[in-house]
Amino acid sequence: MKQFVAAVLICLLTLHMIVVPTQAASSNQCIESQFSIVLKTNAELKAKASHASKTVKTYPKNKKLSVMKRSGDWYSICYSKKVVYLAIEDAREVFNAKERAVLVQADAKPDVKQVVSAVGPKLQSTKVTIQAFEQRKGEWRRALTEMKGIVGKKGFTTNKKEGDGKSPIGMYSFGTAFGSEAKPSGMKLTYKKTTKYDYWVDDVTSKDYNKWITYKGVPTKKWKSFERMNHSLYKYGVVINYNVNPIVKGKGSAIFLHIWRGENGVTAGCVATSEKNVLRLLNWLNPSKHPHIIMDTIETL
Numbered sequence: 001m002k003q004f005v006a007a008v009l010i011c012l013l014t015l016h017m018i019v020v021p022t023q024a025a026s027s028n029q030c031i032e033s034q035f036s037i038v039l040k041t042n043a044e045l046k047a048k049a050s051h052a053s054k055t056v057k058t059y060p061k062n063k064k065l066s067v068m069k070r071s072g073d074w075y076s077i078c079y080s081k082k083v084v085y086l087a088i089e090d091a092r093e094v095f096n097a098k099e100r101a102v103l104v105q106a107d108a109k110p111d112v113k114q115v116v117s118a119v120g121p122k123l124q125s126t127k128v129t130i131q132a133f134e135q136r137k138g139e140w141r142r143a144l145t146e147m148k149g150i151v152g153k154k155g156f157t158t159n160k161k162e163g164d165g166k167s168p169i170g171m172y173s174f175g176t177a178f179g180s181e182a183k184p185s186g187m188k189l190t191y192k193k194t195t196k197y198d199y200w201v202d203d204v205t206s207k208d209y210n211k212w213i214t215y216k217g218v219p220t221k222k223w224k225s226f227e228r229m230n231h232s233l234y235k236y237g238v239v240i241n242y243n244v245n246p247i248v249k250g251k252g253s254a255i256f257l258h259i260w261r262g263e264n265g266v267t268a269g270c271v272a273t274s275e276k277n278v279l280r281l282l283n284w285l286n287p288s289k290h291p292h293i294i295m296d297t298i299e300t301l
Contacts, residue, residue, distance in 0.1 A: 030078035033066035035142060036094040037075060043090035049074040056084045064094070070141060089137045101301035102294050103133065103140050105171055113289035114143070116257075116281060118167075118271045122299045124155040126266045130273055132284060144280055149273040153266035156297050160243075160252040160269070162204055167269050168242050168252060171294045175239030176212075177282055180230050184279060188286045189238065198229035202253040210243055210253035233259050236278045238285070240271070240293055257281065257293065271295065 041061050046053040049071070057079060059065070068076045068083070075086045095103065098119060106115045113135040120128040130147040133140050157166035176190050177183075183191040197216050201208040203223040212229065219226055237258035243251045252269060260272035271293070273281075285291045 028083050030081060030083060031068050033068055033078070034145065035067055037065050037067055037086075037091035038094060039063045039065070039091050041090055043086060045077060045079055045084040045086055047084060049085040051087065053085070065091070069145075070143075073137065088141065092139055093141055095140075098298055098301060099131070099133075102131075102296070105294055105296075106133070106140070106292065109171070109290070109292065111290045112292050114284075114286060114291035115140075116285075116291065116293045118149055118151065118293060118295050119301065120151065120156065120297045122155075122297050123157070125297060126150055126153060126155060127263070128271070130271070130277070130281075132281065134289065143284060147273050147277045147280075148263050149271055149277075150260050150263065150265055151267060151271055151295070152269040156295070156300070158300070162202060162250050162252055164252075165266075165268055167267070167271065167295055168255065169296050169300060170242070171292050172255075173241045173290070173292050174257075174285060175241045175244075177236075177238040177285075178229065179234065179236040180232075181235060184236070184283060186283055188288075189282060190287070194229040194234065196228070196230055199223070200227040200229055200254040202226060204249045209249055210247045212239075227254050233261065233272070235259055236275065236282060238282060240295075 039059055039061055043059055044055045045057040047056050065077055068078060070088065073088050075088060077084050077086055102117045106112050115133045117131045118128045128149045128151055130149040132143040134143040151167040152165050154165040156169050157164065158169045160166055160168040176192050177187065178192045178194055180194050182193065197214050199213050199215060199219055201211055201213055201223050203209060203225045206223050215222060237256045240255045240257060242255040243253065256270045257278065258270055258272050259275045259278050
């Protein structure tokens with residue numbers, strides 16, 4: 001009898017070990033909602049991300065819904081504890097005052113179809129929220145989940161000067177992406193692999209001020225100040241086109257989006273976030289959509 005009971009217990013334990021992972025692996029589980037949308041017309045929730053898919057539910061115009069995420073032209077929504085889908089052309093996204101202010105600035109440049117925002121609470125802020133938006137089906141949509149970021153050790157300024165430790169408020173295009181590693185697969189930006197001979201010059205007395213220079217001589221004999229582009233924080237990054245056309249001596253130099261030391265760190269004026277987030281942004285940015293970054297604060301937006 002004891003042997004029989006032991007055998008039954010072992011059998012039950014084995015079945016439990018098989019069933020539990022199978023349940024956890026379900027691909028149709030609801031996750032926390034990220035933002036809200038409002039329907040522009042009577043709209044159908046679909047069982048799959050396809051117009052030909054079965055209609056699960058029809059909602060009337062002006063219905064407000066919570067969204068888990070967007071993938072391409074479909075929103076994922078939790079309905080009756082299952083994931084269903086809504087075509088993005090049937091809805092507009094709900095933005096808060098900060099987001100609306102960012103997108104108003106973006107609308108001032110009609111050719112801009114992608115925007116990264118790095119916004120802090122006030123001028124003295126060193127921590128920011130980074131968001132990405134893109135034009136899709138004629139409207140602005142959130143493109144990536146929110147990210148934590150950091151900026152200059154002395155916050156933001158509308159009047160940047162070389163060495164002030166502040167990040168320049170404004171809207172700027174992106175330049176060349178760069179890094180000490182090979183170009184990540186799928187990246188659309190122009191990418192330059194850095195070497196020990198690559199420098200960004202911040203010497204205000206030099207004709208090379210605020211330029212990327214490749215030089216095989218002794219840099220300290222050529223410039224009073226410079227940055228080495230093969231720095232560990234520049235494993236991946238992209239140039240922010242601040243003070244480039246024209247270059248004004250003393251107005252600030254070497255403004256990049258790059259990897260941070262940590263969320264409690266600061267920069268000399270750049271925008272920084274985790275390596276994972278930098279790669280997410282670099283792989284998302286598309287030169288054909290004229291991407292820009294908006295650096296600002298809630299109190300000055």
